[in-house]
Structure formats: C-alpha cells, structure tokens
Amino acid sequence: MPRTPLRLVRxxxxxxxxxxxxxxxxxxxxxxxxxAALWSAGVVSWRTTRGSGEPRGVFCGIGVCFDCLLTxxxxxxxxxxxxxxxxxxxIRTQEGTGHHE
Amino acid sequence: xxxxxxxxxxxAGPAGLVAALAAAARGVSVTLVDAAPxxxxxxxxxxxxxxxxxxxxxxxxxWRTWERLRDGLAAHVRAGRITHLTEHHVWCVxxxxxxxxxxxxxxxxxxxxxxxxxxxxLLATGGYEKVLPFPGWTLPGVVxxxxxxxxxxxxxxxxxxxxxxxGTGPLLMPVAVGLAxxxxxxxxxxxxxxxxxxxRHARVLAAHPDKLAEGARYAAELARxxxxxxxxxxxxxxxxxxxxxxxxxxxxxxxxxxxxxxxWRVPCDSLAVGHGMLPHTxxxxxxxxxxxxxxxxxxxxxxxxxxxxxxxxxxxxxGGAALSLAEGRIAGLSIAARLDSRVPERSxxxxxAKARGGLREFFAVVDKVCTPPDRWxxxxxxxxxxxxxxxxxxxxxxxxxxxLGAGDVRxxxxxxxxxxxxxxxxxxxxxVAGLAGCPPTASRRPFARPVPLGVLAREPDGPASRxxxx
Numbered sequence: 374m375p376r377t378p379l380r381l382v383r384x385x386x387x388x389x390x391x392x393x394x395x396x397x398x399x400x401x402x403x404x405x406x407x408x409a410a411l412w413s414a415g416v417v418s419w420r421t422t423r424g425s426g427e428p429r430g431v432f433c434g435i436g437v438c439f440d441c442l443l444t445x446x447x448x449x450x451x452x453x454x455x456x457x458x459x460x461x462x463x464i465r466t467q468e469g470t471g472h473h474e
Numbered sequence: 475x476x477x478x479x480x481x482x483x484x485x486a487g488p489a490g491l492v493a494a495l496a497a498a499a500r501g502v503s504v505t506l507v508d509a510a511p512x513x514x515x516x517x518x519x520x521x522x523x524x525x526x527x528x529x530x531x532x533x534x535x536x537w538r539t540w541e542r543l544r545d546g547l548a549a550h551v552r553a554g555r556i557t558h559l560t561e562h563h564v565w566c567v568x569x570x571x572x573x574x575x576x577x578x579x580x581x582x583x584x585x586x587x588x589x590x591x592x593x594x595x596l597l598a599t600g601g602y603e604k605v606l607p608f609p610g611w612t613l614p615g616v617v618x619x620x621x622x623x624x625x626x627x628x629x630x631x632x633x634x635x636x637x638x639x640x641g642t643g644p645l646l647m648p649v650a651v652g653l654a655x656x657x658x659x660x661x662x663x664x665x666x667x668x669x670x671x672x673x674r675h676a677r678v679l680a681a682h683p684d685k686l687a688e689g690a691r692y693a694a695e696l697a698r699x700x701x702x703x704x705x706x707x708x709x710x711x712x713x714x715x716x717x718x719x720x721x722x723x724x725x726x727x728x729x730x731x732x733x734x735x736x737x738w739r740v741p742c743d744s745l746a747v748g749h750g751m752l753p754h755t756x757x758x759x760x761x762x763x764x765x766x767x768x769x770x771x772x773x774x775x776x777x778x779x780x781x782x783x784x785x786x787x788x789x790x791x792x793g794g795a796a797l798s799l800a801e802g803r804i805a806g807l808s809i810a811a812r813l814d815s816r817v818p819e820r821s822x823x824x825x826x827a828k829a830r831g832g833l834r835e836f837f838a839v840v841d842k843v844c845t846p847p848d849r850w851x852x853x854x855x856x857x858x859x860x861x862x863x864x865x866x867x868x869x870x871x872x873x874x875x876x877x878l879g880a881g882d883v884r885x886x887x888x889x890x891x892x893x894x895x896x897x898x899x900x901x902x903x904x905x906v907a908g909l910a911g912c913p914p915t916a917s918r919r920p921f922a923r924p925v926p927l928g929v930l931a932r933e934p935d936g937p938a939s940r941x942x943x944x
Contacts, residue, residue: 404522
C-alpha cells in the first residue's frame, strides 16, 4: 500500500465536506486549512500578483509571507495557510489586490 | 494581598509552554496567548482534531516531552491557573504605568482586538525561516522547508509527488525524512554546507553525543527511503512556467563558486528550501528591549533589559526545541520568584542553565558551519524577484546601491519598495542586506502584524495615540 500522510499517522478523519473553489467543488477534511484542502486537490497556485500577474501559492506555510492570499466568502487577502475551511465556503483565486472584482 | 500576580506568555511553543507550566505551578496566574488553534508552536504543531490522527507521533520527535507539556497545560487550565487564549494574534505589547497590555487580534478574521493585562510578559515568539532568492524561487511549488513540514504536520498534506529539499541547516534532514515517510518521492537532499567543517569543532561536538546520534538517525532514515544526499551542492535555479517542473543542482567549490559543468536537472513538482532561521523580535523592539544582533538580548535569568519583560526560545537566538525548553524553564522560575519579590536561587535552575550553555555552544557551531554558500549573491539574476510582495527584482536593488548610493537596507527600501509589502520585509530582508553588502539588521516595525485601521481608531489609549511608539 503506498505511503500517504493520512496512513502515516493512522488517521480516521471525520466525514469530509465540500467547498467551492473558482466554481469547482472540492472535498475537504474537517480541520484542514484552505491551503491544505487546495494542496490535497493538487492545486498549488491561487493568486496572481499585482504587478506582473505571476501565479503564487503557499510559500512560508505559517502565516508570515502573505503569498498565499485568496478570497474567501467575498473577503479578499485571506491567508490560505491560516484560515480553516468551513462547509460551504466560496473560495476564489485572487487577482492583484482582490478589490477589483 | 491575596490576588495572584499575572503573567502573559506570548507563544505556546516549547519555550512558552514550559515557562507557563513552571510559573503556574508556583502561584502565578498565567494567560497563554497564541496565534494557533492548538498549543505546540511550530515544533509540536498538531494535526487538526477532525483529521482523527491516531498516531500523530509519527510526524514528531521527542513525543514524550510533548505529552508532558500537553497534559501539564490541560491540568493547569482545568485548575484555573492558566488561561489559554487560542487564535489570538498579538500585534503589540504596551507598557502601562505598572503593568502591560497585550493587544491581540482575534483570528482568523483579525478584525477585532482585545487587550490582556499582566504584571509581567514573557516573549516566546519563536522564529521563521530565512530563504535567499535564486532564479525561479517564486514559482508555485517552491515552499520553505519549514512550511512544507508545517503543512504536513497540521493538514496531513504534501506539496507534491516528487520533492527536492535544499538549502542549508539542521532543519533539512527532518523535513526530507518527514516528506518521504508521508509518501513523497524525495529526489534529492541538497545541502550547501560541508559537514567536514564540523571537524574543526570536534571539542563541542564531542560534548553533544545526543546531537550526533540524532544526525546519524536521520541519515539512516534518509538511506532507508533512498534519498540521495548531496553536500556542498546548491540549487542554482528552479524551472517551470506556471508551476515548478524541475530544479538545476550544481556542485560548489571551496570558495562557493559553482563547479563548471557540474550542473544537472532534477525533475520535481516541489522544492522545500531554507537557509536557516530568524527570530521574531517585533514585540520586543516595540517594548524597547535591547537586541544583540538580530536576537533579543537576555541575562542569565532570561530577562530583557526592560523591567517586567522576559524572553525565551528562538526569539533570543535560534537553537531548536531543547534549548527553548531550557530557556523557558529558567524564565518561568525567574518570573515566579521576581513577581514574589524574591531573587530566584540559581540552584533551582542549574540543570536547565547547564543544558542552555551547552546547546548555545552547539548551535553557535551549527551557525558557523551551515551558512549560506559564499557568492550566493552572484547567482541572483538581475530579473530574479527579491521582494516577493512588491515584486522588486535584484536589478532595482543593485541600481539603488550602485547608482543611487544606498548603503543600508532602509535606504534600499525607500528607493525600491523592497520590504514595504504585506510581509514587511520578513522574507526579503536578508537578501536585500546581502545584495546591498551590508549586515542584516533588525527592522523596527511598530506592529508585529498588519492591523486594520479600524482597530487602531478604536483604541482610545492604545498605540495609535502614542506617537512615540510609531
């Protein structure tokens, strides 16, 4: 059986719930941050920079660098590595400052 | 007087936890203020409860120590001796007439602020990772080594299927082992330092057989997972268009130059990279605590030079969890005695002080050996972004220094905006200093994190009305 993080710690997660990310449904395990949920779905970038529009995602993973910003339920500039996903969250890629949508 | 003295501990990592337990056990009323949803800090970061991890110890070392801290905290919380405030992001500690006000934003929204009042404060704010720039380092899939570990420990997720772990320092081995154990293929561990350099410090190493054994254990685990280790090598570039696809690894000469023709490409979808750690000192600086280099300066009892303010753990110098535990214990004992108008007996913390001395000596050697490779600055291409927030390329910083005469990080910042963005220069400051050829200095930030203007406007006696703090 291939190794996975969940098998490594013998996890028995509570039932998953769904959130939407740019109109696509993602399954999330309870307690995961939005960044963790996106990584689980194979998504590694969810912001474009204000200047040259480069893609960004998690960098520091602990809330220091502000690279992983995105829009959650209409609020821009949320750090995906800190904010825990909640059932029904509407999560969007953030373009630039996130205030132009 | 029946009322117990009040201590605010900022940070619930190893240093803060052990200090809180020591002080609470001696009659101090402790408020433990921490940004995370659960205690543990970065070192003992735990999987979220909903993930149902039945063997979380598989992601950790020194698990028994954690169990003691966790159970001790729970007992003190039940007994009302410790109040544990989770998801409280401290942005400022303010000196009042005879006490302190600890201002914290409530997470994750961070729109409301509360104040905790205390007679003494312990700064156990920890550290964060230093990453020096190289071409491609802003590509999605390039993460800090500590960040990859943090995401794994708390979210049980991996940055990709095939990882390279690179940089320098003692964090790289546990990160590579963790990623491999969790199922990532770790294609290479690339360490720029030369472990043979440790031989010059044989006396210090001989005094730390436990550290040598720890290194040997990690080496054995790396071998078990088939991870190739390349010392005196560096990642010179990361490649990809919208996300990481490969890195170029090269051998280094003794003078830090890339050996011609030694480069090869390693396909990977994630790179976990780090060049050491830096302490969080913002709160200490706003309080006016003296720094020693980039660290908060403390005396034998872990006191800063500001009366009523102690500091312990990474904030006073990077040295890992064991050193943090020793410093936290000393701080907790000192605080309990001093708040009771007593001088702590040195015998009460002699064991911890001995451990502290030895570990500081050991990490001074690590710091010497695991420095970023000489000439890393030369490999930062002109178009490589240095400030990730404000998208400032190396060329702009070079221009500020060479043509506009900037001689320090602050002037470079004013001329280029490097360090003016969301992270307030935490990510780029070491790189800017390196490119400008000046020593890294602590950058004075009035607040330890972004604060909504509305919060400042609502603080009648708060820092906004105290121009001297700004």
